[in-house]
Amino acid sequence: MGLEKVSSSSSGGVTTQRKERQMLLKWILWGLVIFWVYRQITGRKAPTGSLFSNFTGTGRVQRPPSEASEELETTQDMVRCAHCGLFLPRQEALSQRGDWFCSEAHRQAGVRAQ
Template identity: 40%
Template sequence: MGKLLFWIVLIILVLFVARIAGRIAADRQAGAKAADGKKPGRGAPPPPKTLESMVRCAHCGIHLPRSEALLQNGQTWCSADHARLGPAKH
């Protein structure tokens, strides 16, 4: 029973070391590609996202990015239907 347990632990240890070695090799290869100006590897940070101002729909009040809003008569709308319906009456 002791020998069986020894071999199981040894096999798991060998697989674990092989997995770590594979990750190190992949990181080195990705680092070499990043130095050549190609796609960044797993460890590289993502490019920064640009911030966009949010606007409020004059009809329903939902906030959406300015690039997705519809601007008519000095007011912003989330859709053409809401622009047609006009401002909400509270």
């Protein structure tokens, strides 16, 4: 008799544990569904620095914009260095007699025949 009670109580405990796990899984799944619906309704993105902040949902990772591109909201005129041919923004270039240069060294070297 004692063995029957132990076996019935131990099998009942396993069933109870299984039911508890299933209930916990259901609560977790419901929580995820509610969170997903909330995100869809509010349109909020994941916070910056979180695990999924750069994921676009298309299988591609979205790179965060650089600080320089955020500052430059308008287009800039580009000029070509008369010495090396490098293109750079006009505001960063040095000019001499109508020619543009990328550095002081190239300005001193002058126009290079190309």
